[in-house]
């Protein structure tokens with residue numbers, strides 16, 4: 001029987017720690033971290049994510065400024081808003097919710113954000129700093145995975161870590177973060193041959209493919225730590241991860257549930273990045 005890693009509980013603890021630090025800053029220096037959240041269009045999932053992020057910000061005592069733009073917004077108008085936020089001293093973090101409508105170049109928008117305010121950690125400057133081994137802002141979801149491992153007392157150094165998924169927002173930055181902590185890394189994707197053979201070697205297995213329950217019991221080594229980043233909605237409405245929980249849980253030493261595992265950590269890490277960005281910009 002695996003020990004279940006409770007992401008809700010760990011994230012709540014982190015949010016409280018951050019809230020206490022923000023309160024202290026407010027009392028002692030009269031300033032608070034500020035986050036600008038920009039949403040283009042009316043994608044229902046994005047609206048839910050953005051709403052959660054804004055609520056978490058407010059609960060932590062941060063300033064949260066919301067910009068809801070219509071889906072037909074022109075790229076140049078979005079870039080102008082990003083530039084305004086770059087120059088606004090009350091704003092320390094800028095989040096542009098992805099995906100953006102097809103007529104807007106995502107890279108152009110990501111690159112327009114001042115890297116010091118890039119609390120999503122997606123700017124090539126921040127990706128480059130991570131690649132170099134000297135990170136500034138790191139992407140929230142992989143950072144949340146690292147924090148879950150650390151706060152669960154799971155050693156990383158020297159371990160065989162296998163990640164399924166190589167996206168820029170999860171798989172790739174997570175590989176770099178684990179490498180920095182001296183794990184041996186394998187990154188799998190759709191062209192990987194004998195996926196089960198590779199995942200079966202993992203001491204730490206992270207599933208971030210976005211394929212419902214694709215990691216079956218026979219793909220996991222006895223005693224492995226299994227982290228499930230995937231969020232998939234089944235036709236019957238149920239939310240499941242990339243891991244077949246009931247098959248894998250009896251073999252794993254630790255496992256994250258979906259929901260209530262990695263998801264809540266992403267928001268906690270956004271708050272932490274915003275607090276760090278604030279300290280960096282104000283010297284507070």
Ligand code: NDP
Pocket residue numbers: 141164165166167168169170171188189190191192195208209210211214229230231232262263264266
């Ligand atoms: P992407 O679709 O951008 O990337 C998926 C990756 O998984 C790709 O590299 C793809 O390979 C690989 N992959 C897909 N299917 C398979 C397969 N059958 N075998 C091996 N590899 C496969 O997804 P994201 O990284 O954006 O997200 C991954 C999952 O994590 C999603 O379920 C998403 O909802 C969830 N997520 C959760 C977050 C949270 O806060 N909890 C935050 C962000 C994402 P290839 O490159 O070859 O196409």
